[in-house]
Amino acid sequence: MKLVQFWRPNVGYRVGLVRNENVIDITMPDVGLKSTNDFIENAAAGGLTLTEFVDQVLNAQPRAVYAWGELDTSRDLYTPHLALPLVPPEVWAAGVTYQRSAEFRDSETGETIYERAHHKARPEIFFKGTATRCVGPNQPIGIRRDSQFTAPEPELALVIGHRGEMIAYTIANDVSAWDIERENPLYLPQSKIFRGACALGPSIVTPDEIPDPYDVVIHCQIIREGKVIFQESSSTARLKRTFDELLEYLLCDNPVPGASVLCTGTGILVPPEGALREGDIVEIEIPPIGVLRNPVKQWGERAS
Structure with missing residues (x-):
């Protein structure tokens, strides 16, 4: 459904x-x-x-x-x-659930904390925001005025029921100011939580629509002035964590409201030359959820 x-x-x-x-x-x-x-x-x-x-x-x-x-x-x-296909009281996200994500972030920061987190039993889970930071299909995602390298993170996301169970899937774009996190990992909240930092949609689908959630192809492309400047695909087959595992850690002594969303991480990494600009279009496709399409908006005058 x-x-x-x-x-x-x-x-x-x-x-x-x-x-x-x-x-x-x-x-x-x-x-x-x-x-x-x-x-x-x-x-x-x-x-x-x-x-x-x-x-x-x-x-x-x-x-x-x-x-x-x-x-x-x-x-x-x-x-x-x-x-928006629903109004999530809370949005959470898991990080470095794909090997490539851990390697990319460590290479960017010169640290090994992401690789260590990738291999530890406890996953990285962080607060992504509330519905006021979220947009639906065809609404603008944002670039912070203090970021020079903001990029999409295409993800399969879980919709959480009132008993903590997974009740549906949707597409999430965990828009991230990577240069801010790269400056210091303690700046993660600033790199992840801002206006238009999360796009969801275009639909939610119940589990029967995706028989094997660990064999889902995710495709992303960035379109600039009518031309595709970046495109890449990944698969949830490359996930290190199970969704049950992520939910277990998220819900440990943490009362997450029903209809909240958990983003499960990305295996698609946009290079610095693909940093988002005003007017870009980001498209993320996951059959059968659909295509999540969003224009890009620069908030305020970009800092030099």
Whole structure:
């Protein structure tokens, strides 16, 4: 099952079920089902999976239907468009879960802390932000004004249920100011948490849509002035950590709210010459979740 949220002019945000390139409006405000978060919460309260609960709602009444292409467009208050697929109370992220990520960061910093973390039992897990730092499809991701090397980090992300279980997958772009972290690893929060630092979407999909989450191809490209300046693919087959392992450490004496998101790390590393610029377009694709597409925005005047 594949869910999205979208905007309808003069109506507000709606929840949609995606089937065969169509989006079926399953929102039921009169019974408190106004967002994806409401569906997640009500499914948990009823002891149902998200798919089971949506199936019940789908049969309740006739539904409006939209074409996917009609919604997957730039944001405009006067036209329907995709939004964040859910509103995460918290976003967390795991680091150096891929060998290449550890090697790259150590080579950039001249340290060995990332390689050591990669091989230790305890994974690197850090706070990425809240919904106010997140954007959905076709919304701008950001470049900090004090960063010269901001880059995308394409990741498969987990949506966490109210009992701490994984209930869905989505695409995450863990946008990172790498030069700030490279200056000193203690600056990690500043390199990771800022306006437009996390993009999610375009949908969330339930586990049945991805039978083997450790064999998922992730593709990323950066488009500048109509030309592809960077493209690379990776696979979750190269993950060192299991998702259960990451969730176990994240939730250890840490009450993470339901509908929060955990980014699972990246195996795609953009070189310095691919540093993001104002006007770039970043596209991340993970079938069957879709293509997460975001323009890039420079916040303020870049520091020299």
